[in-house]
Amino acid sequence: MPLPGLRRRALIDLEALADNLRELGSDVIDLRADAYGHGVALVAPLAARMGVSRARVSDERDAAVARAGGMADVAVGRTGDGDTAARAVYGISGGRPVLTLLGELVAVKHVPAGSGVSYGYTHRTERPTVLGLVGLGYADGVPRLASNRAAVAIDGVRRPLIGRIAMDQFVVDLGDDAPAPGGEVVLLGDPARGEPSAGEWAAWTERPALALTAGLGARIERVVR
Secondary structure (H helix, E strand, O other): OOOOOOOOOOEOOHHHHHHHHHHHOOOEEOOOOHHHHOOOOHHHHHHOOOOOEEEEEOOHHHHHHHOHEEEEEEEEOOOOOOOOHHHHHHHOOOOOOOOEEEEEEEEEEEEOOOEOOOOOOOOEEOEEEEEEEEEHHHHOOOOHHHHOOEEEEEOOOEEEEOOOOOOOOOOEEEOOOOOOOEEEEEEEHHHOOOOOOOHHHHHHHHOOOOHHHHOOOOOOOOEEE
């Protein structure tokens, strides 16, 4: 069952986006796949204000949004290879990360050694520990292949993701700490702050980083940071 009322947010740092665009110095921006999950409606107006006049989009719906945002020349479809430039624009490869993906710590539970975690019990605790339940899952675009591979950051500390990722939630090992439920969990963020990067998630999930951000689900609210 989906967990109602949870905070599922993608923070979009427009200042970082502006810095990346300035550094790239191009008059064209890749806005395909809804700006790779960053939101055409958020990205296009800023790019237009910075003098970017041309855009690539995936479909006519996004083309209309891009034009409304100030793009003068919009091409629809997979025209050209913009992936390298797109990684730079969105701070995935060089530059400053634009998107921070946040979930909510829903529950905290002390468990003994040998406890099975999530369905199928693909992970069992090696010692008594504290588990945290996070309200994001594969329905939100968190790939199941990250099960028992990935890490998140909670209060500035990295925590391993353990057990299988479920539709609406996953579990992390909190060790000896027991933070209060309701706190933020950083899935994708700025490695300069010790947060997992899109590049790390790409390695854990064996898929391109841009595909990860593009695949974030509709329940995740995009918020300008």
